[in-house]
Amino acid sequence: MHMRETNGFTLKKGRSAPLVLHPPDALIAVPFDDDDKIVGGYTCEENSLPYQVSLNSGSHFCSGSLINEQWVLSAAHCYETHIQVRLGEHNIKVLEGNEQFINAAKIIRHPYNRDTPDNDIMLIKLSSPAVINARVSTISLPTAPPAAGTECLISGWGNTLSFGADYPDELKCLDAPVLTQAECKASYPGKITNSMFCVGFLEGGKDSCQRDSGGPVVCNGQLQGVVSWGYGCALKNRPGVYTKVYNYVDWIKDTIAANS
Known part of the structure; x- marks a missing residue:
């Protein structure tokens, strides 16, 4: 992690x-x-952490947290130019029926120094709001x-x-x-x-x-x-x-x- x-x-x-x-x-x-x-x-108990998201760019590479229906918080060193945010996941290799896959519309890194690495934080705006339910919600x-x-x-x-x-x-x-x-x-x-x-x-x-x-x-x-x-x-x-x-x-x- x-x-x-x-x-x-x-x-x-x-x-x-x-x-x-x-x-x-x-x-x-x-x-x-x-x-x-x-x-x-x-x-983890399945879907017990509804704020947890998987960041995907061909495969899972980082995680993040849903902080409101359209924004995810992650680490700046996880930056990629194209990110699909996967919500409602438990087993990332199986479609279990609770997932929401939403592309990133904006990816905003805090001014970040990879050499230190200070300010390792990043915001991702979803292209459409997540549907909040028992398996997808905010922290x-x-x-x-x-x-x-x-x-x-x-x-x-x-x-x-x-x-x-x-x-x-x-x-x-x-x-x-x-x-x-x-x-x-x-x-x-x-x-x-x-x-x-x-x-x-x-x-x-x-x-x-x-x-x-x-x-x-x-x-x-x-x-x-x-x-x-x-x-x-x-x-x-x-x-x-x-x-x-x-x-x-x-x-x-x-x-x-x-x-x-």
Whole structure:
């Protein structure tokens, strides 16, 4: 679930094998983090997360969250010129009858630095409003920043292995706590900005991973995080790093208002 790997870190976006891009552009078959799936999680109850969407460009490559009937929030590193948003999904390889496939009309990245990667957040305007029902509905934006120790739910169709690759067809879930900012910064010295936070387990074993990127971190019913990056997946002292949605609520509201 992270855009895990660029300049030594892994972006959790990805379409295929567990390949991590390193500075000399060498590809190696070890943990990568750029759109991963959940490691150490469980299969979500079908259609229990109606805000979860799959971003598709020939195949699933990232996730996002429906924040109103015509707008999806995702990660900037998930940008593609043509995106089909797939709502109401559980098994992304099977047509189950609840899906809505809607093309993106506008894709708006926050001014974003892929090298840091700060401001990893993006809005997608749907070409037509989603039909809201029991299997497709919105998630609330945060009214306060995420508090350390809060239990959150992370979800996605990303890689389920720390080493190697195994991409699930069914949506995976992981319950994990928000870490303190001190723990987060100690895990990634010099890399964590005020617009990032860590969720997970310092002992490793549970994390988001490739192809989870852009997906939701929901705490107490509010969308607190967007899957962004990390070093590998589920490694000791390398928790997942997430975009802090609270810092961007004004940008989100202003951008939607300006593009309605």
